[in-house]
Amino acid sequence: MNAVLTLVLQFLDALPLLLAGYEDVKAAAAALSAQIKTMQAEDRDPTDEEWSALDAQVATLMSTIDGAQDPAQPQLLPEG
Amino acid sequence: MIIDREDPVLAFLGKVGCAALSIVALCFMLGLIGCATSAPKTPAQTVFALKGGFGVALKAAVDYEGLPRCGGVTPICSDPVVMARIRVLADPAALALSAAEDAARRGALDPQTLLATENAVYAFEGLAATLKVK
Secondary structure, eight states, X not given: OHXXXXXXXXXXXXXXXXXXXXXXXXXXXXXXXXXXXXXXXXXXXXXXXXXXXXXXXXXXXXXXXXXXXXXXXXXXXXXX | OOOOTTOHHHHHHHHHHHHHHHHHHHHHHHTTGGGSOOOOSSHHHHHHHHHHHHHXXXXXXXXXXXXXXXTSSOSXXXXXXXXXXXXXXXXXXXXXXXXXXXXXXXXXXXXXXXXHHHHHHHHHHTHHHHHHHO
């Protein structure tokens, strides 16, 4: 019973982290949708500034993903 | 409170819980991406929406990566194998988007480039569906 309770408590511990991520993604999706709607309403293509901001955002996230090599994955490490 | 890792029932429950909650965690975050964009009207808007949606998916992936690693008894966790798959799918999508953006900004986006970009981006965004089969 203690073990089950431990699992439940660990789940509850991790829940705020999960919900924070959910809120971030939800906000990013809403901002993108609003941006596209604005372009459509103004009948225009993205400006250089809008492209630059998006490019920078994606580049930052890609560097985070690419830099997140897990040391627990020996198959991803170079041999020798 | 310490979990007895030798107990086969608890070990099984831990593995099932870990796998299920990992998938739930990612689906939870990726599920919103389909709602991220309105239908674009021009090629540049289309590529911008694709790249923006990719950025939202990347954000979800980064958040997923930030969870504790699976392998112990952590019920909500990120699977290293899933993370490797995310990287494998993200790189070609990013490259395709860069090419499509260049073409769209020059007013020279052809249907083949757009289709290839859409396929790469949708493959990345569809990772959650792939995980269900895992």
